Amino acid sequence: MKRSSVWAWITIIVGAAYFFLPLIATLEFSLRMRRGEYSLDAYRIVFGDERFQATFGYSVMIAIFTIILGVLIVVPTAYWIRLRMPWIRPVVEFITLLPLIIPAIVIVFGYIRMYGSNSPLPFLGSARGTDLLLTIGYATLALPYMYRAVDTGLRTIDVRTLTEAAQILGAGWTTIIARIILPNVLIAVLSGAFLTFAIVIGEFTMASLLNRPAFGPYLQNIGANRAYEPAALAVIAFAITWGCMSVIQVLSRFAPKSANRPN
Amino acid sequence: MSNLTASADVIKVAQPKARSRRLPTHWLGVAPFFIFALMFLILPTLYLVVGAFQNNAGEWTLENIANLFQPSILAAYWVSIRISLASAVLGALVGLAIAIAIVRGGLPGWVRSATLTFSGVASNFAGVPLAFAFLATLGRLGLVTVLLREVGVNIYALGFNILSFWGLTLTYLFFQIPLMVVIITPAIDGLKKEWGEAAATLGATTTQYWRMVVIPVLWPSLLGTVILLFANAFGAIATAYALTGSSLNIVPILLYAQIRGDVLHNPHLGYALAFGMIVVTGLANVFYIWFRTRSERWLK
Numbered sequence: 294m295k296r297s298s299v300w301a302w303i304t305i306i307v308g309a310a311y312f313f314l315p316l317i318a319t320l321e322f323s324l325r326m327r328r329g330e331y332s333l334d335a336y337r338i339v340f341g342d343e344r345f346q347a348t349f350g351y352s353v354m355i356a357i358f359t360i361i362l363g364v365l366i367v368v369p370t371a372y373w374i375r376l377r378m379p380w381i382r383p384v385v386e387f388i389t390l391l392p393l394i395i396p397a398i399v400i401v402f403g404y405i406r407m408y409g410s411n412s413p414l415p416f417l418g419s420a421r422g423t424d425l426l427l428t429i430g431y432a433t434l435a436l437p438y439m440y441r442a443v444d445t446g447l448r449t450i451d452v453r454t455l456t457e458a459a460q461i462l463g464a465g466w467t468t469i470i471a472r473i474i475l476p477n478v479l480i481a482v483l484s485g486a487f488l489t490f491a492i493v494i495g496e497f498t499m500a501s502l503l504n505r506p507a508f509g510p511y512l513q514n515i516g517a518n519r520a521y522e523p524a525a526l527a528v529i530a531f532a533i534t535w536g537c538m539s540v541i542q543v544l545s546r547f548a549p550k551s552a553n554r555p556n
Numbered sequence: 557m558s559n560l561t562a563s564a565d566v567i568k569v570a571q572p573k574a575r576s577r578r579l580p581t582h583w584l585g586v587a588p589f590f591i592f593a594l595m596f597l598i599l600p601t602l603y604l605v606v607g608a609f610q611n612n613a614g615e616w617t618l619e620n621i622a623n624l625f626q627p628s629i630l631a632a633y634w635v636s637i638r639i640s641l642a643s644a645v646l647g648a649l650v651g652l653a654i655a656i657a658i659v660r661g662g663l664p665g666w667v668r669s670a671t672l673t674f675s676g677v678a679s680n681f682a683g684v685p686l687a688f689a690f691l692a693t694l695g696r697l698g699l700v701t702v703l704l705r706e707v708g709v710n711i712y713a714l715g716f717n718i719l720s721f722w723g724l725t726l727t728y729l730f731f732q733i734p735l736m737v738v739i740i741t742p743a744i745d746g747l748k749k750e751w752g753e754a755a756a757t758l759g760a761t762t763t764q765y766w767r768m769v770v771i772p773v774l775w776p777s778l779l780g781t782v783i784l785l786f787a788n789a790f791g792a793i794a795t796a797y798a799l800t801g802s803s804l805n806i807v808p809i810l811l812y813a814q815i816r817g818d819v820l821h822n823p824h825l826g827y828a829l830a831f832g833m834i835v836v837t838g839l840a841n842v843f844y845i846w847f848r849t850r851s852e853r854w855l856k
Contacts, residue, residue: 301661305671308654308733312678315689315730318699322692366592373585381586388593394841395601396791398808399830402815403600406607429596436597488680495683497794502815509794512684516691516798523688530685531677538677 316531323524335525344511352500352508355424356493359431360486363439364475366432368482371443372474375452389440392433401430401499423503430499435489442488446481447474449548480548484541491537495530601834607827620828629810629820633832636790636807639721643728644785648778650729651736658737659744672741675734682731687798690727694718719800727795732785739784743777780847787840791833807833 326334339345374382392400404426410418416426432439455477459469475482500507512530516523611617624630658668693700694711695718704711717723747770755765793808802809807829813819814826 297660298662301657301663304653304657304661305663305667308650308671311733312674312730314700315693318693319689321699322697366589370586370589377582378586385586385589388589388597390841391593391597393787394834394837395597396793396808396833396837398791398793398811398815399604399833400597400600402811402826402830403604404596405815407600407603429592432592433596491680495685497684497797498812502812509684512688513794513798516684516688517801524692527685527688527692531681531689534681535677538673538680542673542676 319524319527319531323521323528326521335521336529339522339525339529344506348506348508348511351506352494352496355428355431355505355507356490358428359435359493360489362428362432363435363485363489364482367436367439367443367485368475368478369470371440371447372452372470375444375447376456386440389436392436397430397434397496397498398502400433401502404430405502417503423505427499427503427505427507430503431489431493431496434496434499435485435492438488438492439485442481442485443478446478446548450474450477480544484544484548487537487540487544491534494533604827604830605834607824608831611824612822620822620824621831623822623825624828624832628805629829632805632807632810633836635721635805637836639724639728639806640786640789642721642725643732643789644782646725647729647732647785648736648740648782651733652740652778654733655737655741655744659741671737675737677734679731679734679738682792683794684798686727686730687795690718690723690730690799694723694726719803724796724799724804727799728789728792732789735785735788736781739781740774740777743774747773776847776850780844783840783844783847787837787844790837790840 323335324331324333326332326338370385374385405417408414408416408426416422452474455473456469459473464473495509495512496507497509497513501510501513512523512526515526608620609616609618611619624633654671657663658671690698692698694716695701696712698718701711718727751769751773752765755769760768791808793812796804796806797809797812800809802813810819811826811829811833814829818826820826820829
């Protein structure tokens, strides 16, 4: 037993070295901008850069709209399937898994060919339309995570009874979904939302191929042209990912664990 | 009272009629989802797949698929598959070792929760920033490179390069290992204590217990996860692009260049390239689902 514990410690320490060295190295590199001493110059330059503010703001906006679009599509669907059409669930689950099978670059390639300015649905004809298409693309990428999060949340509440109770009190479908179901699965939805945010904020492929001024292409551009700023940006990006995951973990503590109804 | 039963009867009689009239409206509830999936997931993909089997004149042909087998494209697929496979297998082995260490190694509880939390973060830390982190670590001026040079080991003189096959594989491991830990830890948790006790009662040694009980039970979910990691690396582009520019000839980067500027001088060959990617990741996922359903039988 003692021997296995020694091996476990060695494994963990070697693993920790592999994971912490790049983080330490990146942090150290980002502080080295001023010759001979550590400084926050790289961060000052990054935060002061207009393009950083513009692209980051743009990506945050797109992320928020992605989350809204994702919730609008996923919550009613997952709810309706639990309530009325459980037999169709395997089909829907398969479709929500497709974005893991079809690489993002292939999906966006399809968009570019299908929704060009000469097509019946010319999303790419205008900047707003392209923004919309980018949001849609991100909602597609987030679909597997969002659907699973919401479906797990729905499992912990008694959808049927809640619906019937609301109907007896005269609620319509919109009211039921917005004021009964959504608040009950809010924690699950928020988990999905923060995961979506972490995925979307630095996404490169779709934004770059749709030519939108997002944070991912900006990162790539800085990486190709600067020395110390990329390291600072990597530290910032890691902090954002860390923040999103921490929020999800804190949220999971508030989530109801037991199912009221066998599923 | 009789009134009540009468009205109940009326409801009973009226119900089938109402239900048959309401049947199509069921679909309204899931219609937005299906329309969305069709328009923005399935049709765009089908468009490329169909295009892969057509020529510029719109006639059906297998020429594009045949053209995929030219040396430069084949080489791109080959490098992609090798990097994905290497990072998937190594990631799975190291991830498994870490998962076993935190579940079975008798370590304090905080090690387990810290490892799982960190794995959640690191498995989502990919793309362009990951490339920056590894450039700062193992690039020509990276911390580890410089430190090793000071103790007399010049890794670049020894043939290492971050912009190479092993450099990219090492970088991909940063999200592959944690993903493995996140997926496989529940499976190891699912190994029942009774199996170990039963094996011990029958006189099995620890090695025998691992070889004849643990590994066969974990095998399907292990293989399945390797395949998931493979697909994960195969479709990734941002890290590789930020790390190597277009100097490394892998399929996603080739496709990226094709979308940007038709470097293959044949749009339909581009469709075929995309189709090839779907075939590889699609096959990988078919195997994954197959292995997962096999493993679920044991790990309930």
